[in-house]
Amino acid sequence: MRRTTAPWTDPDIARLEEELAGLGEELAQAEAELAEARALLAAFTQAHGRLMASLFAELDEIEAQIAEFCAATSGWPDDLRDAREARARARESAGAADTAAGQAPVPPPPVEARPLYRALARRCHPDLGLDEADRERREAFMVRVNDAYSGGDVDLLRRLAAEWDATGAAAPADASRDRLSRLRASVDAVRGRLAQVRAELAQMAQTELGQLLFVEHQGDMRAALKRLEALADQVRSTIAERRQVLADLMGRR
Amino acid sequence: MTGNLPERRPGAGALAGTGGIARRTAELARQDHPVILWQRALARDADAWVSFSDDAVTAGDERIDIRTGHATPRRVPSLQGEYFGCRICHGVLVCSRRMADGRVYVAGADPRSGQVLWRHEPMPYSEYEASSWRHLMLDDHHDPDVLSAHGLTPGQRIELIDWRTGRSAWTVPWPGGAGPSAADAPEYSYDEQGEFRQLRGGQDAGAPGTAHAALRVRVAVAVRHGYTASYTDGLAGVDEADGTIVWRIRNPQAGTGFRWGPPAYLGGTGRHLVLAGTVGPLHVPILSGGCSCRGGGLPDPGKPNTCASCGGIFRPWDMVAVHDRLSGRRLWGHRWPDRQAPHTGLGGIADIRGGIVLTREGDFLRARRVEDGQLLWSAVPARPYKRFVWPGHHPASQWAWLTRSGHGDGGHRPPLAGDLFFHAPTGRTLTIDWVLDQTSDDLVLTHADGTLTCLALPGSPVLR
Numbered sequence: 001m002r003r004t005t006a007p008w009t010d011p012d013i014a015r016l017e018e019e020l021a022g023l024g025e026e027l028a029q030a031e032a033e034l035a036e037a038r039a040l041l042a043a044f045t046q047a048h049g050r051l052m053a054s055l056f057a058e059l060d061e062i063e064a065q066i067a068e069f070c071a072a073t074s075g076w077p078d079d080l081r082d083a084r085e086a087r088a089r090a091r092e093s094a095g096a097a098d099t100a101a102g103q104a105p106v107p108p109p110p111v112e113a114r115p116l117y118r119a120l121a122r123r124c125h126p127d128l129g130l131d132e133a134d135r136e137r138r139e140a141f142m143v144r145v146n147d148a149y150s151g152g153d154v155d156l157l158r159r160l161a162a163e164w165d166a167t168g169a170a171a172p173a174d175a176s177r178d179r180l181s182r183l184r185a186s187v188d189a190v191r192g193r194l195a196q197v198r199a200e201l202a203q204m205a206q207t208e209l210g211q212l213l214f215v216e217h218q219g220d221m222r223a224a225l226k227r228l229e230a231l232a233d234q235v236r237s238t239i240a241e242r243r244q245v246l247a248d249l250m251g252r253r
Numbered sequence: 254m255t256g257n258l259p260e261r262r263p264g265a266g267a268l269a270g271t272g273g274i275a276r277r278t279a280e281l282a283r284q285d286h287p288v289i290l291w292q293r294a295l296a297r298d299a300d301a302w303v304s305f306s307d308d309a310v311t312a313g314d315e316r317i318d319i320r321t322g323h324a325t326p327r328r329v330p331s332l333q334g335e336y337f338g339c340r341i342c343h344g345v346l347v348c349s350r351r352m353a354d355g356r357v358y359v360a361g362a363d364p365r366s367g368q369v370l371w372r373h374e375p376m377p378y379s380e381y382e383a384s385s386w387r388h389l390m391l392d393d394h395h396d397p398d399v400l401s402a403h404g405l406t407p408g409q410r411i412e413l414i415d416w417r418t419g420r421s422a423w424t425v426p427w428p429g430g431a432g433p434s435a436a437d438a439p440e441y442s443y444d445e446q447g448e449f450r451q452l453r454g455g456q457d458a459g460a461p462g463t464a465h466a467a468l469r470v471r472v473a474v475a476v477r478h479g480y481t482a483s484y485t486d487g488l489a490g491v492d493e494a495d496g497t498i499v500w501r502i503r504n505p506q507a508g509t510g511f512r513w514g515p516p517a518y519l520g521g522t523g524r525h526l527v528l529a530g531t532v533g534p535l536h537v538p539i540l541s542g543g544c545s546c547r548g549g550g551l552p553d554p555g556k557p558n559t560c561a562s563c564g565g566i567f568r569p570w571d572m573v574a575v576h577d578r579l580s581g582r583r584l585w586g587h588r589w590p591d592r593q594a595p596h597t598g599l600g601g602i603a604d605i606r607g608g609i610v611l612t613r614e615g616d617f618l619r620a621r622r623v624e625d626g627q628l629l630w631s632a633v634p635a636r637p638y639k640r641f642v643w644p645g646h647h648p649a650s651q652w653a654w655l656t657r658s659g660h661g662d663g664g665h666r667p668p669l670a671g672d673l674f675f676h677a678p679t680g681r682t683l684t685i686d687w688v689l690d691q692t693s694d695d696l697v698l699t700h701a702d703g704t705l706t707c708l709a710l711p712g713s714p715v716l717r
Contacts, residue, residue: 096272212278212279
């Protein structure tokens, strides 16, 4: 009677492989979130600049003229200082408006790019590499994936997925004796990267516009842009009021 | 980690989502979010009187918890007669009533049961004094820790009543009137031009090593609250333990015009007392021999300051001055030309919030640190506003309230919505498009169509 026996597997290696697979999935999800958050914030920052910078510049110019009028009328040191500061602020705002106007719009990545990116990150993330050479190979590939995602190029992401399936997925032979230690290193690296990703996500949510986009509107770009429009209307209303104040002051002269 | 997305973005700054414009936008986004803390319908007869009082809003016969809006019956001590005011002070409901025969009671009661704990009948009041006394009542005064209950008696004395027992703790003479003070108490004076001078030297109660500084007592201030510039007859620093006057600011008696005179007490914060007023009417009469306009002719605040009687020119100044509570010494002062300030008493020119002195100087609103007068920020409100509301009353709160509604409208014109709040430490603003009633500690109460709404401003202690 023939007896078949399953090949013996080191239970530590099995456990680490299982843990690494779970962490890899988690990391891929987190990297996708991070990439999307970065792209969203960049697009929102640009949209914000194009919308608000010119309005603030217009408002600051009117405020500077009002302050200069008051200073010229009173001659008081406080008023003169306020007028100087208001003029400096108006110059700074005008410069910021010029910069914002010169920027080409950056559209956020299309929705269908996200699952492609996430699938690729799950398979080719550098921190899943089993040795240094594998990690370097994955890093080079991941840069191409990131560029394709940030550029919103869905076709390129599909081609990269096919390319990885054809060539990149071939991991180096794992004949070495220290597979266990390499697995441990990979688990540590993935955990470390996860912590980094989460910290960066938190940091982005703490920025001024990040709060508006991620905290107030949970990353809903359309809702955040609508809110931005409402804020722009507030500034427009203030501009109209201040313009009237300036006109009244000039009329008194 | 090269697996990260590359940071390059066309035209992006060092960190997306930050920068000067982003900061302003975020500030704008934060401004328009006062929180509705609660709303509740009011009984019809409660519409007549709504008031903040410590941790509660009192509306008719209901006492409403400021945090939750939950109402419980308010029991008022059974005193017959005309009502003056009630306030919960250190857990005791203190009420005052004037009887038909002119006598005035002050009563302390348990705010939950209405059980009268003590009753105090000060000396009889004349009609004039009784009506003046309301200004000294607890509803109006913002130093309740010190002046729990007090009144102006005939003979121009202020009486402090212990809120726990209702017993008279001490009486002191009215600060500006005749009366004794400690032999070694220094005396100061402001004149009509706002010049401050020491009339008499003496032992400095605030100096280390002096008898007063060594005692556990803190120095209280007994004043008429300075709603208008007519209450300018002086201040006194009073040892709260025994009523000894340890310093005095004795100003010339008013009578030189309603609007202009020595600066009046605006309010206190910590060791500092803030005085404010419109001073220094440099009057150049056109008619030879002068005219009587200093006695009552008021220029239209929106127009050039010319005398209504003779066409002469007034050149008034607005001013604030900060004094040390312990010693009475003046720490700093600031004055500016009186331009366009409406005639609204102290509310037209100054307020204290969060340890910061706010001044309205022409089109500008300016903030100065109370300790040394250092300018913190300067801003131009987007709309014209008439005055500060409750100036000096809530020195610990952070938001100053500027109203669009005029003072002295006499109820003929409806109040306007769209009042502005300035955050004293930063200059941030917040506009509320409701008609507002009252404020206390960064809460705002509005009362319309039988509904009472309590709004919490950002940073209000209730939200923490």
